[in-house]
Amino acid sequence: MDFNTTRREVLRLGAVLPAMALASAAPVRAQTIPGGIRTRRNVANLDLDGPELTTYREGVRKMMARPAGDPHNWVRFAQTHRDFCPHGNWYFLPWHRAYLVSLEEAIRQVTGKEEFALPYWNWTDNPQVPAAFWGATFDGQPNSLLDTTRKIDATYTFPPEYVGQNVIDRIMDETDFELFASSRPIGQTDTNDLWLRRRGASGDLEQLPHNSVHRFMRGNMGSFMSPLDPVFWLHHCNCDRIWAEWHAQGRVTTSDSLWRDFIFSGQFVKRDGSDFALRASDTIETTPLGYRYDTVVLPVPPVAGMENLLAPQNVRPVPRPSLIAPSIRTQPLQSPLELFGQSNSQPALLRKETAVPLTFGDAPDGFLAVLKQAREKKGQPVRVIARISDVTPPSNEDVGVRVFLNCDYLSPEVPINDPHYVGSFAFFMTGKEMVEKFGRPSFAFDLTPTLRRLNAAKRTVSDQLVVQFMPLELSKGGDQDLTFTPGKVDILFL
Template identity: 30%
Template sequence: MIRTARPSPTRRDLLAAGAALAVSQAFPSVASAQTPKFRRWEITDPAMPPRVLASYKAGIKKMLALPPTDPRNWYRNAIVHLLDCPHGNWWFLGWHRAYLGWLEVTLRDLSGDPEFALPYWDWTKTPRVPPAMFDDVLDPNNGAFIPTFQKFKTAFEPAITALYASFSSAQKAALPLRPFPLTTPADFWQILEQMFFDQPSARGLTATNPDLDSSTRLAVRMSTISSAVRTSLFAGSGAVGAPAGFQSAKAANHSSGSIKGILESGPHDNVHGAMGGGGVAFMISMYSPVDPIFFLHHGNLDRLWTVWTRRQTALGRPILPQGADLTAWSDEKFLFFSNAKGEPVSQTKAGDYAATVLFDYDYSPGSGDDQVPAPGPVAEASPQVFSARVTSAAVEAGTAAGGIADVPAAALASSASADSNPVVEVTLNLGHDDAGRRFRVLVSAGPGSAPVAAGAITVFGHPHHGPATFTVPLPDSLASAATGATVPLDVRVVPIGTPPRPGAAPTAAAAPAPLVSAIRIRTD
């Protein structure tokens, strides 16, 4: 079990905890007394004890068997994600760290394995669904799961009515902030019908077709991970034209925001898209935690946050927001988590999850660990931003949209240094029916230059109308392709199919084309 609850930390406590974590992970021999109690293993690591997956399956079975009135029920746990999870803002990683941690202690208790810790999936090393995740209840198409939405509604409708009646005034005040209506049980069922996927379509990839598609492979390749980890800023200001930062940008609250950093734009969204099977499986929707692979996917994202923290510490950079921003970030309330006994947790602030010490775990080695340098200063690049002229706005089936940004060749050349992080930021105006849509981002160095695939975009966690900004690494090869003093970088957004909105029939009419409203090249 986890250690006794502690009060919310002060700014000094957070900085000290984060620094201590970074030191203990980077130099375990120096801080052996601080070795975490639990290890999260990479699922394909031969050193992972066999009991890890056995306990995961045992815990899931227990959660599936609990009554719908129990907060520890597997589907009730997934409802927490629907009601409260953040995307496109600087609480994205902190909230999911809490979500994984509380599930982990519940599984530890229910499985009877006092050493259990969630495994993670290093999709950079293994860009396909690990074979073990098709075994027994690790596959949401297993018979232990509820097969249809109608059967789910019949079983859970009284429990959902009781759940809504039990919400505190603070929880009730949080629900209208969600990007889709969830303030009443009727709202809940209307939304969930679009996000519940009947078997055998609970997961998009299968044991006979386990590979991530080529666009998702772009999003999880090592160069993308390195670019994400090299992002020096915890979070951007949230202003138009400002960078997203590592965590995604600041927002008014954790149910708002739509400016995504590389980690969320790239591996997070696109693995969800690939596992969501083109818009017809749980992982593309906000009810994605029904699929047990959700927690392995987010475990890898959380691991990369620890890698980023170690890198920032080694370079003498802040690992958390500074000044008033730290207070704003730390004090944000997370009000829907339950502990291993199904009781509301006392750790209700984002700051409680700034480090891994609350849940007392670390990770086995994975992709990106080599991005942590020896301690020492590093020369900081000067920020340079170049806005593109949007020449074609509508991203329609079979038609690319995009624009051209005139970038000095010297800026591209200077961005080739080891610690620079050149990116392209694409802002799309999206509507309700764009959830689940996917695009590939191509960049070429002017007329006659072959386009290079920079990355991919999956619309995930943005079901409302309005602009959303996605951050994609700029290919290093563009610097060598420059032939003049100024390079007209041509950025194209190419649709990948025309999937329906989550929950809609595959034959549903295509939604109106989303529009490219802005493109920026950032070479810092």
Template identity: 30%
Template sequence: MTDTWDPQLLWYARAVRRMQSKRESDPSSWLWQANIHGEKAEAPGPNPEWNNCPHGGWFFLPWHRAYILCFEEIVRDVIQNELDGPDDWALPYWNYTRVTNGDPDSPESLECRRLPRAFRSPTWPDDDGDNPLYLAEPDRSPGAALGAPVGWTEVNPHKAMQAPRFTGVPQFGSEYTGSHLVHSNGQSGLLEMQPHNLLHGYVGGVMSQFFSPRDPIFWLHHANIDRLWAAWIASNSGHKNPTDQDWLGFTHTFRDAQGNKVGFTSEKLQSEEALGYVYESVTDGIGLKPPERLVALVAAGGDGDAPVEQVASTSGPTDLGPEALTVPLNPEPSARAGALPEAASPDTEARAILTVDGVRADAPPQTNYRVFVGARPDHEEDLDPEGPYFIGHLHFFGAVGANTEHHGGEGLTFKFDITEHLTELRQLGIWNGEGIPSVVVTPAPLGPPPPGAEAQAAFRAAAPTPPPESRPRIGSVSLTTT
């Protein structure tokens, strides 16, 4: 099939191929650049410039900004000086958060959420094979590879873009982590969680692991994350970056196109204009308020602050599969019967927290998961991410395979504050305040297959379910009140 590509993507593809032909010891090679983020080796080597990506901490945004800035300079240099191309190449951003006509299900919106065609085509536009932007399964999930759009509820950045502050959990840019890089012990900030982590999980394969920059789409994904940071600051809502010297003064060191070390403080990384670039738009694709569920909050009884109490927990790991399943939670015998309904009352300060620990997999599960509270696993209508049962997503980014020690070998931890959810379930009469509402986990379905009979047949043939060897699982789940 003959296709035309945007010249920016065509030059990008040529540069990627060129960089892939360079030795790994060359800082401008494809592999060196990816290794900065994370090595593929089972036991990462001792190069201190590699395996440095910070996730779950307040350096996530500035570090990745410097990373893609230096990468862009290297690609531009390769295009200009090694391929005789233009001297003004710029890294494009993949605007998967773009919505047209206010409708995330419009054909144009769906198109934005498919992996761009140049990345899905095994061939170059002239039909020659060996397109370096293309990766096949299992290096990408079947759904992403075939052009099924990522779900809007996984990428809508609304919650992050509305966060009033940069620092904290849950806030825009994650928690204070002092003056050193934290790899993945911390909690992701809101933007890092969604769309960042969930988009990594949707593309799957290489993108769900720390050597994800080996997939050429990584850089366009991070350009969009970087753009959303710029948009959050530009939104006229008084949003501010940290003013702490531990953040401002930290130096992020990378290599320039000549292979020399260059350092950027977070302070310097705050303004993309000062760094020499601007985004086409910082108002397009910045999130949509999810539809409100009209629930009148009725005051229920309650008596002030409750002590921290474990209400229920699992007694062992839970294997996740292709179907919705109920996590077997055992009520804590010593817990007060009133602890949970008190937390679910709008009259008390108490909160109900669901903690999902030890989320990991042996190979890319090729899907994210959705978590519901109070839902019935065999009722599809309950498993609606816009309904009252939905509490959030799980992903496996950085918790896949053996090489996860560097980034939390015990798997990822997700904390969901389900206080308002429980309140709503009571008011809707779904939960009467007695017992433990069910916790249901199910793979996140993808959007419709792309147009075209052939694409649709291929899509149906490749059911988007986790491969058996991936063994996605949860270590433990606990429900506490505070």
């Protein structure tokens, strides 16, 4: 398989590299990676003894053998995640994008393979841990991609409720960055480093496929030291790929300076072992960082001949901005048109319904009246968002939570294709560890599609909203202390 950049991609760089050169005087810029644009490919399409996986095995093995104080030591790389990684806020995606680039550079350094690019693991199309990450040996040598702390085996299949195509379609259809990628930290007023790990509200991408893959695998993958498991990096490449595809659809990441001007400093290393820093805005495009994905079609100059009329093999074309409607911006989460909240102290027990009712004034049709009022303020249709905040996580996070709306027959058997279903979420890392480092988590869900479905089914909600939680175990056996408490539910009209 050829790693190298195509001629047409190189032509496109003619427009990219001068712009980077002009910006080089800025105090903090992304590091220019020599060797052109590398392509991150689907691990399912790679040979086990092909160049990408061979180099990855070699790189992991050599990084594991480095002294503890070496900046390219494998454990030290994982400690960077333990000490700095943001979760549950809008720095989750840009920070991990820079982290992936830093690991690629380290592997190129220790192996001498300049062409290396990390593969990604598409758990939607291939919901089992890839074969390369199983087996004690490969080609007569210890398999450095095997992590023996995993609590699943090679036959385990991740449920579609958490990683299926319907989940990804919903994520890709989201037009607002803070609902797609997790929201700004609550109360953020500046770009001080302290905001890096403060809690916002997790969006669908983080709270569902990201968190659940970590939780299903457990072991190292269920902890702050999750990068010790080599499959971590392919898991996060897939999250990163989804962001790249979302962006390629013409979505706007954010224009807010609290995001764009935030600097990640003293956290990532170059190949010579020295630190490098970059702004969050430096991560919006992948090509200045030296890579692309095989599912994202980059714009290229016209080339005569049939090859310009055919999509590349194994590439799912992504519409360019000029071919789709502009992104729909909503009212920011921190300044809704209307907001109603209800505190809750009732623990959510496994396989039992926990309901949080919300009322909207004394009128018989309170919810409908507020919805109309918000519509008049905005001058166009509004979205209704549920924000579940101040959540006390379970001590054992082997639990997935289904969220429903106004379902008067809710039970553990009600399926996710029921019209009252809103979405699901999972936790990441042990409850005590999570709260100590990040504070209590929050989750955000768009209720608008559910309300539309209920209206179409002649179950229109007019008076109160009842947000319901149904916790279900992710795996059988073991410690079943899976109780958690949703501290507050807010309804935001955007």
